[in-house]
Amino acid sequence: MKSSTTIFSWCVSLMLSSALSLKAQSLLPSPSGEASRYEAYIELPRGYLSGVCIMRCAGDTLRGSIFNEFGVSAMDFVYDRRKDRVRLLSVMKMMDRWYIRRTLRSDLRLLLRSMNAGEGEYRNERRHILYRFTPMADSLDTPHPHDTEE
Amino acid sequence: MMKRTILTLCCLLASLLATQAQNTDEAAIRRRLNEATARINALSCDFVQTKHLSVLKDKMVSKGRMCYKKSDRLRWEYTSPYTYVFILNGNEVLLRNKNRSDVIDVDQNRMFREIVQIMLSSVVGNCLDDKNFKSSLKSTAAEYVATLTPQRKNMKQMFRLITLHFNRDNACVTRVELTEKNDDRTVIELNNIRLNEKLDDNLFLVR
Numbered sequence: 230m231k232s233s234t235t236i237f238s239w240c241v242s243l244m245l246s247s248a249l250s251l252k253a254q255s256l257l258p259s260p261s262g263e264a265s266r267y268e269a270y271i272e273l274p275r276g277y278l279s280g281v282c283i284m285r286c287a288g289d290t291l292r293g294s295i296f297n298e299f300g301v302s303a304m305d306f307v308y309d310r311r312k313d314r315v316r317l318l319s320v321m322k323m324m325d326r327w328y329i330r331r332t333l334r335s336d337l338r339l340l341l342r343s344m345n346a347g348e349g350e351y352r353n354e355r356r357h358i359l360y361r362f363t364p365m366a367d368s369l370d371t372p373h374p375h376d377t378e379e
Numbered sequence: 380m381m382k383r384t385i386l387t388l389c390c391l392l393a394s395l396l397a398t399q400a401q402n403t404d405e406a407a408i409r410r411r412l413n414e415a416t417a418r419i420n421a422l423s424c425d426f427v428q429t430k431h432l433s434v435l436k437d438k439m440v441s442k443g444r445m446c447y448k449k450s451d452r453l454r455w456e457y458t459s460p461y462t463y464v465f466i467l468n469g470n471e472v473l474l475r476n477k478n479r480s481d482v483i484d485v486d487q488n489r490m491f492r493e494i495v496q497i498m499l500s501s502v503v504g505n506c507l508d509d510k511n512f513k514s515s516l517k518s519t520a521a522e523y524v525a526t527l528t529p530q531r532k533n534m535k536q537m538f539r540l541i542t543l544h545f546n547r548d549n550a551c552v553t554r555v556e557l558t559e560k561n562d563d564r565t566v567i568e569l570n571n572i573r574l575n576e577k578l579d580d581n582l583f584l585v586r
Contacts, residue, residue, distance in 0.1 A: 264437050268461055270478055279476050281461070285435050292435055298463040298476070300430040300439075300557070300565030301537060318434060319561045322536040323490075361478075365460055 256344040256364055258286045267349070267362040269295050274357045278303055282362055291341070304333065308341050315341070332356060405516045408523050409507055412516075415550030416505040422447040422551075424572040428457075433562040445569070447502055452583040455498065466585050467495055473585035482585050493533050497541070501567075504543055504552040512541070522547055536560070549574070 258265035262285060269282040280297035291308040305318040315334045324333070332353070340351035340360045351360045423446040430439045443457040453467040466473040472483045472491060485492050500506030504525075507514050511534065512527040523545040529535045537559065544554035551574065555567040 264435065266439070266460075268477075270476075277479070279463075279478065281430075281439060283432060283435055283437060283439060285437065294432045294434055294563075296430060296432075296439075296563070298441070298457055298461065299465075300428060300441075300563075302559055302561055302563050305434040305561065 254347050256347060256349050256362070257291065257341065258284050260286045260288070262287055266365040268365055270359075270361040270363075272359040272361075281365075306337055308338070313338060313342070332358070336360060404518070408516045408518055412504060412507060412523065412525075412545060412550050416503050419447075419503055419551075419574060420449045421575050421578050422502065422572065423576060423578060424569045426570065427568045429566045429568075431564040431566070433564075445502065446578050446582050447499070448578050448583065451499070453495075453499060453502065454582050465498075466583055467499075468583045468585045471585045490533060493531070497534065497538075501541065501543060501555045502552060502569075504545060504550075506543075518547070522553070523550070 256265075256267075264283050264285040267282040267284070269278070269280050271278040278295075278297065280295060280303065282293055282295045284291055284293040289309060289311040291310060292306070293308070294305045295303040297303060302319070302321060304320045304324070307316045307318060308314070309316075315338045317330055317334060320330060320333065324330075336351065336353050336358060337360075339353075340362065343349070343351045344362060349362045349364070352358070353360075423444070425444055426442070428441045428443070430441075432438065441457050441461070442459050443455065445456070446452075446454040451467060451469050453465075455465040457463040462477060464473065464475040466475075467485070470485045472485055472495065474481050474483065483491055485495055496511075497506075500509060506512055506527060507516070507525055511529065511531050513530055514525055514527050516523060516525050518524070525543040525545070527541040527543070529538055529541070538557050539560050540556075540558040542554075542556040542558075543552050544556075545551065546553050551569075551572050553569050553572070555569075557565045557567075559565075
């Protein structure tokens with residue numbers, strides 16, 4: 230009786246710890262420096278931006294680029310994980326206003342925090358902006374005959 | 380002194396002749412390309428798009444298919460690693476991704492009008508005489524290369540330079556390079572180009 234209770238407790242603990250570790254699995258790129266790719270979707274009150282986000286970690290610094298499906302850049306950013314601060318390196322012209330940049334910096338910081346906690350979505354309730362970054366299956370970066378020429 | 384003067388005059392004459400020859404060559408190439416693009420009523424191909432990211436020193440490769448029907452029907456479809464469809468039919472554009480589907484009236488949206496214009500011109504290659512670009516042409520053994528510098532503010536904000544590569548044999552666009560202000564570069568290579576084949580109108584339905 231005692232041993233079956235022990236086994237049962239052990240099983241429950243194992244299940245709980247597995248569930249917790251799954252939940253906490255970060256969606257951010259690993260510190261090894263390998264780039265991670267995400268399908269990016271940003272929904273705004275009067276429009277949306279969809280495309281791809283690529284991020285790469287180097288030590289405490291995470292660098293990212295967001296661009297649409299046609300390859301047109303939306304923004305480039307750097308996230309300092311230690312200071313928990315986002316710096317925008319470039320922003321597309323229609324979003325290049327100080328108040329938009331301020332919102333983007335803050336929202337990206339909170340989104341990246343969410344992604345670190347395993348959640349790929351962040352919603353700015355005040356501004357009604359939804360950010361959804363979904364990890365891509367390994368993209369087909371198969372070597373193209375012309376790539377080697379460049 | 381006399382010899383030096385004659386030598387200077389000869390050099391000036393040589394450079395003038397070279398410039399004139401270059402202008403003549405460029406005019407001939409332009410004429411040939413314009414004649415070829417005028418003959419394109421339909422075009423379909425596969426494409427490989429490579430986005431070179433300057434900040435990350437990385438690249439992203441996407442693949443898809445494109446269909447064009449003269450003069451305002453275009454279907455640009457990404458098949459991997461994401462699915463995305465852009466369809467132009469007259470003054471309407473359909474954008475469809477896995478999250479949503481939207482139809483936009485190009486006449487009501489100036490930015491979209493410019494984007495559509497750029498896409499059509501790049502695919503067909505008929506922007507050489509477009510006043511919205513400053514263009515220059517050169518030829519190599521295998522191809523003609525047109526370099527376009529946007530002149531309009533909206534387009535300048537998106538692209539610093541657009542380069543079109545034309546096949547010398549059939550004067551078709553085979554490669555488009557879009558260079559942005561942040562030095563990111565997108566290269567689109569067109570393969571398996573099929574000209575003037577019949578295309579189903581259903582490919583261009585937006586509703």
